[in-house]
Amino acid sequence: KNEVEQSPQNLTAQEGEFITINCSYSVGISALHWLQQHPGGGIVSLFMLSSGKKKHGRLIATINIQEKHSSLHITASHPRDSAVYICAANYGGSQGNLIFGKGTKLSVKP
Amino acid sequence: GAVVSQHPSWVICKSGTSVKIECRSLDFQATTMFWYRQFPKQSLMLMATSNEGSKATYEQGVEKDKFLINHASLTLSTLTVTSAHPEDSSFYICSARVAGAAYEQYFGPGTRLTVT
Numbered sequence: 061k062n063e064v065e066q067s068p069q070n071l072t073a074q075e076g077e078f079i080t081i082n083c084s085y086s087v088g089i090s091a092l093h094w095l096q097q098h099p100g101g102g103i104v105s106l107f108m109l110s111s112g113k114k115k116h117g118r119l120i121a122t123i124n125i126q127e128k129h130s131s132l133h134i135t136a137s138h139p140r141d142s143a144v145y146i147c148a149a150n151y152g153g154s155q156g157n158l159i160f161g162k163g164t165k166l167s168v169k170p
Numbered sequence: 171g172a173v174v175s176q177h178p179s180w181v182i183c184k185s186g187t188s189v190k191i192e193c194r195s196l197d198f199q200a201t202t203m204f205w206y207r208q209f210p211k212q213s214l215m216l217m218a219t220s221n222e223g224s225k226a227t228y229e230q231g232v233e234k235d236k237f238l239i240n241h242a243s244l245t246l247s248t249l250t251v252t253s254a255h256p257e258d259s260s261f262y263i264c265s266a267r268v269a270g271a272a273y274e275q276y277f278g279p280g281t282r283l284t285v286t
Contacts, residue, residue: 090273101208101261102179102279105172110273146213150273157204158265158275160213 083147193264
């Protein structure tokens with residue numbers, strides 16, 4: 061069964077801390093997405109990656125194909141980073157359907 | 171680049187009326203668009219897959235006559251919730267897959283529907 065596991069489920073950090081959110085998946089993915097969902101519900105596509113590492117501002121996403129694991133890092137965290145972070149794996153197929161993790165709720169305290 | 175928009179961002183309608191939600195890929199062509207629904211404190215659930223110029227494929231348990239999907243162009247898909255009821259109140263999200271790319275897709279910001 062194709063699954064996506066995220067950890068931790070909830071994370072509280074102090075402003076400025078380095079944050080890591082983890083995502084594990086089954087074999088055979090085509091790509092992995094990291095999404096950010098704000099308290100109001102809006103979703104932002106952060107990264108899509110199939111190998112290596114991507115960086116955008118204070119956000120870094122890495123993926124290790126052999127270990128079937130991806131991480132999302134936030135450097136110098138800020139209260140505005142408070143959101144739910146979701147990883148989603150694309151297991152391919154004709155429709156390219158995604159399997160979503162349950163999300164990590166991040167709260168950054170000032 | 172790779173921006174997907176949705177309109178409206180939120181809508182309130184009365185029970186029994188219909189509501190149309192638009193999903194647009196602003197700077198790329200999308201042969202496939204996906205529609206998701208998210209209930210409070212739950213993950214996104216795929217409702218249907220929309221391919222340009224053909225009928226949508228609905229997931230099990232999703233009523234195709236209630237959730238009408240039209241994907242008439244490479245940049246626009248619409249979801250119409252017909253005869254809406256309070257239990258249809260949810261957050262509806264679309265994503266668009268880049269034409270020619272097997273797995274490159276981007277998400278819209280979502281539309282919050284409240285049926286009174």
